[in-house]
Amino acid sequence: MAAGRVELDRIDLAILRALVFDSGLTNKAVASRLGLAESTCAYRLRMLREAGVIIGGRVKLNFSALGFPIQAIVKVRLESHNAEHVNNLYAKLTLVPGVIQAFHVAGEDDFHLHVAVESPEALRDLVLKHITNNRVVRQTETQLIFEARDGVGILADQPPAAR
Amino acid sequence: MAAGRVELDRIDLAILRALVFDSGLTNKAVASRLGLAESTCAYRLRMLREAGVIIGGRVKLNFSALGFPIQAIVKVRLESHNAEHVNNLYAKLTLVPGVIQAFHVAGEDDFHLHVAVESPEALRDLVLKHITNNRVVRQTETQLIFEARDGVGILADQPPAAR
DNA sequence: CTTGAAATTGAAGCAGG
DNA sequence: CCTGCTTCAATTTCAAG
Numbered sequence: 001m002a003a004g005r006v007e008l009d010r011i012d013l014a015i016l017r018a019l020v021f022d023s024g025l026t027n028k029a030v031a032s033r034l035g036l037a038e039s040t041c042a043y044r045l046r047m048l049r050e051a052g053v054i055i056g057g058r059v060k061l062n063f064s065a066l067g068f069p070i071q072a073i074v075k076v077r078l079e080s081h082n083a084e085h086v087n088n089l090y091a092k093l094t095l096v097p098g099v100i101q102a103f104h105v106a107g108e109d110d111f112h113l114h115v116a117v118e119s120p121e122a123l124r125d126l127v128l129k130h131i132t133n134n135r136v137v138r139q140t141e142t143q144l145i146f147e148a149r150d151g152v153g154i155l156a157d158q159p160p161a162a163r
Numbered sequence: 164m165a166a167g168r169v170e171l172d173r174i175d176l177a178i179l180r181a182l183v184f185d186s187g188l189t190n191k192a193v194a195s196r197l198g199l200a201e202s203t204c205a206y207r208l209r210m211l212r213e214a215g216v217i218i219g220g221r222v223k224l225n226f227s228a229l230g231f232p233i234q235a236i237v238k239v240r241l242e243s244h245n246a247e248h249v250n251n252l253y254a255k256l257t258l259v260p261g262v263i264q265a266f267h268v269a270g271e272d273d274f275h276l277h278v279a280v281e282s283p284e285a286l287r288d289l290v291l292k293h294i295t296n297n298r299v300v301r302q303t304e305t306q307l308i309f310e311a312r313d314g315v316g317i318l319a320d321q322p323p324a325a326r
Numbered sequence: 327c328t329t330g331a332a333a334t335t336g337a338a339g340c341a342g343g
Numbered sequence: 344c345c346t347g348c349t350t351c352a353a354t355t356t357c358a359a360g
Contacts, residue, residue, distance in 0.1 A: 006228045016224065023186050023220035028353060037329050042354065044327095053228050057186035058313070060218040061179065065169045068317045073268055073275060090312070099314030103277075105236055107306040112236060112275075114266075116317050143270040149253070150221070151262030154231045154279050191336055200346050205337070 006051050011036070012044060016053070017155045023057040068098070068116040071145040072123055076111040076131060079138040086110070089136055096130040098122070114145075169214045174199070175207060179216070180318045186220040231261070231279040234308040235286055239274040239294060242301040249273070252299055259293040261285070277308075 008016075011034065018030050031041035048054045063071065076093070078086065086104075093111060094102045103112040113131075117123045127140055171179075174197065181193050194204035211217045226234065239256070241249065249267075256274060257265045266275040276294075280286045290303055 004228070005230065008229070016222070019222040020224065021221070023222040026353065038354080039330075039356085040328055051228065052225050055223040055225050057220050057222050058184070059179070059182040059186040059220050061183065061317070062215050062218050063317060065214065065216045066171070066317060067168065073266060090310075094312050094314045095319075097315060097319035098317055100316050102312050102314050103236060104309040104311075105306040106309060108304070109306065112306075113314070115314075141271070143268040143272065143275075146267040146269060147253075148267075149257050149265050151257045151265050151276070151278075152260060153263050154224070154226060154229060154261055156258075156260035189336065201337080202339085202347080203345055206345085209338095 006053055008053070012048060012053075013155060015041065015044060015048070019054070020153060020155060063116040068118055070119065070123060071114070071116045071148060073143045073145060074113040074115055074127060074131065075109040075141040075143070076113065076137055077108075077139040077141075078110045078136050080136050081110075082136075085136045089134055092134065093131070096126065098126050109141075114148075169216055171216070175211060175216075176318060178204065178207060178211065182217070183316060183318060226279040231281055233282065233286060234277070234279045234311060236306045236308060237276040237278055237290060237294065238272040238304040238306070239276065239300055240271075240302040240304075241273045241299050243299050244273075245299075248299045252297055255297065256294070259289065261289050272304075277311075 014034050015030055018025060018033060027042050027045060028038050030036075030045075031038045034041065045054075063069065078089070090102065090104055090111070093099060093113060096113075096115075098115045098117050099113050100116055101114040103114075104110070105112055115123070115126060117126060123142065127142060131137055131140055177197050178193055181188060181196060190205045190208060191201050193199075193208075194201045197204065208217075226232065241252070253265065253267055253274070256262060256276060259276075259278075261278045261280050262276050263279055264277040266277075267273070268275055278286070278289060280289060286305065290305060294300055294303055
């Protein structure tokens, strides 16, 4: 299920490219866009899922409309890099309400959290009550997000083993 | 279409909560999970889309399986903060192959790029050929991502105006 | 690996509570 | 605002090329 490396042809890539932009596309729509039979397209889609190439789909929400107009990146730096401490903290951080994504990184910082909150006060509370209150956290640094955009991703041009 | 603020009841929130974890759920599946009639669930879903609360869906890919096993955060700092320069650069950055997400942030850094690449060499090339080659870029700093996880997000607990 | 047609299942529309 | 029924569209299955 969690595959190591998968061989993909140009059709698979075309299917992925269509779906990365809009996971709501029906199988029929993808098939007709690519000039495939519906059953063929459905078959390849199922294979891509079973091979673990397509992990899942997440609906994209409008945070502002939901009353969470403020987004930020919170950089977290640790006191101790004991493996157990780091793992425990990581698990906790992903469960903090408002945390959209959590990156465990190498280098200057240890974690980068992408968060969305209701207000500046909520941002302060999130940092103080859920992050800096952990023993292993040495320091945090918060940067407001003016705007977040999706990039073209990895399917933009020819992949390593295109054929 | 692009709504300012939307009033949601607990049913709407339950629908969103289900879909954020798995956008592939059918309307029927969501309805039965919540004990709603299918048509009711479909109606509310359509409203959530029209209100702009649900923006769209993006399929989540397994970058490693696709041959892009290395992820990183590239912090970008600028020379000039002239509005036009910043906007032009932002547009360019989102089009760099491998850039999954681009954050325009306030504070120490100007942009944070989440990238996925084939190899360490590809990471170097991405930074040198697509980022630092821009006149307005003063400095970059790259942090390898050990692991990226999704957080619980904003629907974890009671929202601001739950009722 | 791909296909088209049959059978199953889900979505959309609508009148009524 | 919610529901059940009807109609229509999409997905799945499968035997065959």
